[in-house]
Amino acid sequence: MNDLGIYIHVPFCGKKCGYCDFYSLKYSKDNADAYVQAVLRNLDYYGKPQTPVDTVYFGGGTPSLLSTDQLALIIERIQNRFSLEDNCEITLEANPSGLSPEKLKELRYTGINRLSIGVQSMTDSQLQFLGRSHSSARAEKAVLDAADAGFDNISCDLMLALPGQTMKDLEYSVSRFFSMPISHISAYILKIESGTPFDCGNIRSRLPDDELTAELYLHTVDILEQHGFFQYEVSNFAKPSFESRHNCRYWQCRDYLGIGPSAHSCCGGKRFAAESDLEKFISSHVQPVYVTDESPCGFEEYAMLRLRLRDGLDLRSAGEKRSMIEKKLPPLIKAGYIIFNNDIISLTPKGFLMSNSVIEYLIF
Amino acid sequence: MANEKIRNFCIIAHIDHGKSTLADRILEKTETVAVRDMEDQLLDNMDIERERGITIKARAVRLKYTALDGETYIFNLIDTPGHVDFNYEVSRSLAACEGAILVVDASQGIEAQTLANTYLAIEHDLEVVPVVNKIDLPSADPDRVCSEVENVIGIPAMDAPRISAKMGTNIEAVLEKIVTDIPAPKGDTKKPLKALIFDSYYDSYKGVIIYVRVKEGTVKVGDSIRLMATGAVFTVVEAGFMDASNLINSGSLEAGEVGYIAASIKSIGDTQVGDTVTNNDVPCDEPLPGYRKVNPMVFSGIYPADGAKYGDLREALEKLQLNDASLSFEPETSIALGFGFRCGFLGLLHMEIIQERLEREYNLDLITTAPSVIYKVTLTNGETVYIDNPSNYPDPALIQTAEEPMVKADILSPSEFVGNIMELCQDRRGIFKDMQYLDDTRVNLHYELPLNEIIYDFFDVLKSRTKGYASFDYEMLGYTPSKLVKLDILLNGDVVDALSFIIHTDKAYGRARKIAEKLKENIPRQLFEVPIQAAIGGKIIARETVKAMRKDVLAKCYGGDITRKKKLLEKQKEGKKRMRQLGTVEVPQEAFMSVLKLDS
Numbered sequence: 001m002n003d004l005g006i007y008i009h010v011p012f013c014g015k016k017c018g019y020c021d022f023y024s025l026k027y028s029k030d031n032a033d034a035y036v037q038a039v040l041r042n043l044d045y046y047g048k049p050q051t052p053v054d055t056v057y058f059g060g061g062t063p064s065l066l067s068t069d070q071l072a073l074i075i076e077r078i079q080n081r082f083s084l085e086d087n088c089e090i091t092l093e094a095n096p097s098g099l100s101p102e103k104l105k106e107l108r109y110t111g112i113n114r115l116s117i118g119v120q121s122m123t124d125s126q127l128q129f130l131g132r133s134h135s136s137a138r139a140e141k142a143v144l145d146a147a148d149a150g151f152d153n154i155s156c157d158l159m160l161a162l163p164g165q166t167m168k169d170l171e172y173s174v175s176r177f178f179s180m181p182i183s184h185i186s187a188y189i190l191k192i193e194s195g196t197p198f199d200c201g202n203i204r205s206r207l208p209d210d211e212l213t214a215e216l217y218l219h220t221v222d223i224l225e226q227h228g229f230f231q232y233e234v235s236n237f238a239k240p241s242f243e244s245r246h247n248c249r250y251w252q253c254r255d256y257l258g259i260g261p262s263a264h265s266c267c268g269g270k271r272f273a274a275e276s277d278l279e280k281f282i283s284s285h286v287q288p289v290y291v292t293d294e295s296p297c298g299f300e301e302y303a304m305l306r307l308r309l310r311d312g313l314d315l316r317s318a319g320e321k322r323s324m325i326e327k328k329l330p331p332l333i334k335a336g337y338i339i340f341n342n343d344i345i346s347l348t349p350k351g352f353l354m355s356n357s358v359i360e361y362l363i364f
Numbered sequence: 365m366a367n368e369k370i371r372n373f374c375i376i377a378h379i380d381h382g383k384s385t386l387a388d389r390i391l392e393k394t395e396t397v398a399v400r401d402m403e404d405q406l407l408d409n410m411d412i413e414r415e416r417g418i419t420i421k422a423r424a425v426r427l428k429y430t431a432l433d434g435e436t437y438i439f440n441l442i443d444t445p446g447h448v449d450f451n452y453e454v455s456r457s458l459a460a461c462e463g464a465i466l467v468v469d470a471s472q473g474i475e476a477q478t479l480a481n482t483y484l485a486i487e488h489d490l491e492v493v494p495v496v497n498k499i500d501l502p503s504a505d506p507d508r509v510c511s512e513v514e515n516v517i518g519i520p521a522m523d524a525p526r527i528s529a530k531m532g533t534n535i536e537a538v539l540e541k542i543v544t545d546i547p548a549p550k551g552d553t554k555k556p557l558k559a560l561i562f563d564s565y566y567d568s569y570k571g572v573i574i575y576v577r578v579k580e581g582t583v584k585v586g587d588s589i590r591l592m593a594t595g596a597v598f599t600v601v602e603a604g605f606m607d608a609s610n611l612i613n614s615g616s617l618e619a620g621e622v623g624y625i626a627a628s629i630k631s632i633g634d635t636q637v638g639d640t641v642t643n644n645d646v647p648c649d650e651p652l653p654g655y656r657k658v659n660p661m662v663f664s665g666i667y668p669a670d671g672a673k674y675g676d677l678r679e680a681l682e683k684l685q686l687n688d689a690s691l692s693f694e695p696e697t698s699i700a701l702g703f704g705f706r707c708g709f710l711g712l713l714h715m716e717i718i719q720e721r722l723e724r725e726y727n728l729d730l731i732t733t734a735p736s737v738i739y740k741v742t743l744t745n746g747e748t749v750y751i752d753n754p755s756n757y758p759d760p761a762l763i764q765t766a767e768e769p770m771v772k773a774d775i776l777s778p779s780e781f782v783g784n785i786m787e788l789c790q791d792r793r794g795i796f797k798d799m800q801y802l803d804d805t806r807v808n809l810h811y812e813l814p815l816n817e818i819i820y821d822f823f824d825v826l827k828s829r830t831k832g833y834a835s836f837d838y839e840m841l842g843y844t845p846s847k848l849v850k851l852d853i854l855l856n857g858d859v860v861d862a863l864s865f866i867i868h869t870d871k872a873y874g875r876a877r878k879i880a881e882k883l884k885e886n887i888p889r890q891l892f893e894v895p896i897q898a899a900i901g902g903k904i905i906a907r908e909t910v911k912a913m914r915k916d917v918l919a920k921c922y923g924g925d926i927t928r929k930k931k932l933l934e935k936q937k938e939g940k941k942r943m944r945q946l947g948t949v950e951v952p953q954e955a956f957m958s959v960l961k962l963d964s
Binding site: 363 | 929
C-alpha cells in the first residue's frame with residue numbers, strides 16, 4: 001500500500017479576503033460541528049489501517065477557526081483509521097489573529113507540529129489593502145507566542161508584487177521575517193483570480209509590471225537564500241530539513257487524500273475532487289466526488305511537477321523522450337533558465353519565473 | 365426583332381454615387397421584376413460587392429419599357445465593374461453598348477474613376493447621358509455639378525435629368541432619355557456571326573455561360589460556334605437573355621441584341637472576355653477589334669494558416685478560378701510558411717477580393733505575403749527574366765539592368781489637398797506630369813508612379829490625407845530602369861523568406877526600419893529574445909529586438925491545481941500551433957500581415 005498524505009479542507013473564514021478564490025464560507029458554530037462530524041464519517045469510509053500516513057495538512061479557509069477539541073478529534077480519528085507514523089508532519093494553516101497564547105498551548109497537545117501562518121506582509125497598509133484582519137505587530141506576536149508554546153516548525157506566507165509594492169517595502173517585510181523564529185517561508189506572487197473582488201481594472205492597473213514583478217521575485221530569492229532559507233520550490237523556501245513534506249508530495253506525484261468540500265485527491269490511480277458544496281458534504285454519508293483525471297502522473301505531468309522543485313527532473317525517467325528534451329536544452333541553458341548536471345535538469349530562479357513557458361516548450 | 369426598338373446601355377458611376385440604386389429603380393419602373401422579389405441592389409449578387417458597394421463582375425439584364433411615344437422598347441442594361449483593376453472588363457462592357465448613363469453625385473461631382481470610364485465610353489463612340497443623382501441631399505448643388513460635367517467632359521449637361529434614385533424621384537426622365545438619346549444598335553442579321561464576349565461565369569449545371577453582344581449575324585441553338593482567340597469550337601445549347609433573375613432561353617440572338625450563350629463549355633479559360641464568337645461553318649473574316657489577354661499585375665503568396673488546409677485552399681482557388689479567368693495561381697513553398705500558392709491578380713483590390721472570398725466563402729484562415737509586381741531583369745549574360753517572387757530575385761552580381769513597371773495615374777481631389785497629394789506622390793517616387801483645374805475647387809493631377817509604390821497602401825493613405833475626398837485611377841505604362849534591391853528580414857539570424865521583398869534602393873532603409881518596428885510590435889515577447897534584422901545582401905540596415913518575457917503566470921500549484929495546470933500547458937501548446945515556429949521563434953500570423961500595411 002502506498003503511503004499517504006491527508007489534506008483536510010476547512011471551508012470557513014471569519015471574512016473572505018479579496019484575492020482568495022478557495023472554497024470558503026462564513027464561519028458558524030453549527031456548520032462547523034456538522035462539518036467535523038462529516039469529516040469523521042469520511043475518515044471512517046476512506047480509512048485503511050495498513051496505510052501509512054506521514055503528513056496531515058489542515059488547509060482552508062481558516063482551519064484555526066476550528067476548536068482545539070475538533071482538531072484533536074479529527075487527528076485522533078486519522079490515528080484510528082490509518083497507520084499514522086510517529087514523526088508525521090501535521091500542519092495547521094492559521095491566521096495570526098486566531099492564535100492566542102492559550103490556543104497555541106492547547107494546539108501543541110493535539111499533535112499539530114507545524115504552523116503555516118498567513119502573515120502575507122509586514123507593512124500595515126498592505127495588510128489593510130489585502131483585507132487581512134491582523135496588523136504586522138499582531139503577526140509578529142503570534143509567531144513569538146507560537147515559538148513560546150513550543151512550535152519549532154513555523155512557516156509564514158509572504159505576498160509579492162502587491163499594488164504599489166516597491167523593492168524597499170519588500171525588503172522591509174523580509175527583514176522583519178528574519179527577526180522572527182521561523183523556519184519556512186512561502187513567497188507568492190499575487191495572482192488576480194478571475195471572479196474575485198480583486199479582479200477589477202482598479203487593482204490590475206496598480207499591479208507592478210512584469211519587469212518589476214520579476215525583479216521583486218528574484219531579489220526575494222536572493223535575500224532569502226542569503227539568510228539560510230533555501231528555495232526548494234517555485235514559491236517555497238526553507239531552512240535545511242524544514243521543507244513542507246506534505247506539499248512536496250504534490251510535486252513528487254505521491255498519493256494524497258483530500259477530505260472536505262473542494263478538496264482534491266490523488267490516490268487509487270485517479271485524481272478526483274470533492275464537490276465545492278458544504279451542504280452536500282454535511283448531508284452526505286461520503287463526500288460526493290468527481291474524477292478529474294483517470295490516469296494521472298504520466299511523464300508530462302510528472303516532469304511538470306518535478307521541474308517546480310529545485311531538485312529538478314532526472315532525465316533517466318524520460319525514457320524515449322530524453323533525446324527530444326536534450327535537443328531543446330541548449331537555448332534554455334544559454335538563456336539562463338535551466339541547469340543541466342549529471343542527468344538532472346533543474347530550473348533557475350529566472351527559469352521559475354518563466355516556468356509555464358519553459359515546461360511547455362521542453363516537455364509538452 | 366426590330367433593332368430600332370433596342371437600347372443597349374450601361375451605367376457609369378463612382379462608388380457610392382448610386383449606380384446600383386438607379387439600376388434597381390430602372391428595374392422597378394420597367395416592371396419586369398416584382399418589388400417583393402427584389403433584394404436591395406439587385407445587380408450586385410456577391411456578398412462582398414454588396415458590402416463594399418462595388419460591382420465586380422458585369423451582368424446584363426433585358427427589360428421592357430413602354431415610352432411616352434407609345435412604343436415598347438427593349439432595354440439591355442449592362443452592368444460594368446467600377447474599379448480600376450477591372451479596366452479591361454469595363455472597356456469590353458462598353459463595347460457592347462451604344463450608350464452610357466453617367467451618374468454624378470449632386471454634392472460630390474465627378475471622380476477619377478467616373479472620368480476615366482467616361483473617357484473610355486467616349487472613345488468607344490458611346491452616347492453619354494449625364495444624370496445628376498442625390499438631389500435630395502441638403503448639400504446637393506446640381507447646377508455646379510452640371511457645369512462641371514460640361515467643363516470637364518465637354519458634353520451638354522444642363523438638361524440632364526436631376527433625380528434621386530433613393531427616393532425614386534424623376535426616374536422616368538432617365539428612361540425617356542435612354543429612348544431618345546441613345547442610338548439603336550446597327551448590324552446585319554444576314555452577315556456571318558460576329559459577337560463580342562463581355563462577361564462569362566461558370567454555372568455548375570450548364571457549364572460556362574458567356575454574355576455576348578451580337579454585332580453581326582445570328583446565333584441559334586444547335587449552331588456550331590468558334591471562339592476566335594482561343595480557337596475552341598462548341599455547339600450552342602441555349603441562346604437567350606436574362607431577366608431580373610433568370611436565364612430565358614429564347615433559342616436565338618440576332619445582331620443588335622445582348623444575351624447569353626450556353627454551349628457546354630467546361631473551362632472559363634476558353635471564354636476570354638473581349639474575344640469574338642463566330643459561326644464555325646460560316647465564319648466572319650476578322651474578329652472584333654480590341655481583344656487582349658488580361659495578365660495579372662500583382663502577385664502574392666497565399667498560405668493556409670493551418671498547413672493541413674493546403675488541399676482545401678487549392679480546391680477553393682480552383683473554384684474561384686472557374687468564375688475568374690484573371691486569377692492565376694501555382695504552388696510555391698516557403699521555409700517560413702510551408703506549402704501555399706503564388707497567386708496573380710489584376711490589382712490590389714482584386715487581390716483583396718480574392719483573399720476575402722477565400723476566407724469568407726471557403727472558411728480559410730490565410731497568411732499572405734507582401735504583394736509584388738513583375739520586375740524585368742536583364743542578366744549579365746544577356747538573358748531577360750521576369751520576377752514576380754522576391755525569393756527568385758537574382759544575385760546582384762548577375763544583374764545588368766533591373767526594370768520596374770510604371771503606371772499613369774489620375775488623381776481627382778479638392779484643390780485644398782494638392783499639397784498633401786504631391787507630398788505623397790513624391791514620397792512614392794512619382795513623376796509629376798501636369799495638373800488641370802476641373803472647376804474653381806477641384807483638380808486633376810497627373811502622375812507617373814511605379815506600380816510597386818501603389819500596391820501596398822497608396823489608396824488608403826491617399827484617402828486619409830484627403831479626408832476621403834480624392835479619387836484615383838491608373839493605367840499601365842510599361843517598364844523603366846530602376847535601382848532595385850532585395851531586402852531580407854532575419855529573425856534570430858535566419859532569413860524569413862516570406863518577408864523578403866524587392867524595393868528601390870532609396871526606399872530600402874526607411875522601409876526596413878518600419879518593417880522591423882512593425883514586427884517588434886507584432887511578435888509577442890516570448891521565452892527567448894528575438895533579434896529582428898533587415899538586410900540587403902549581407903549588410904544589416906535595421907535592427908530591433910523583442911526582449912525575452914520576464915515572467916509568465918506564476919501560480920501556486922498544490923493538490924487541486926495539478927490537472928488544471930496540465931491542461932493549461934496542453935492548451936498553451938495547442939495555441940502555439942497558430943504561430944509559425946521558425947527555429948526557436950514563434951511568429952503569429954498577424955506579424956506576417958502587419959508588414960503589409962506600414963503607413964496605416
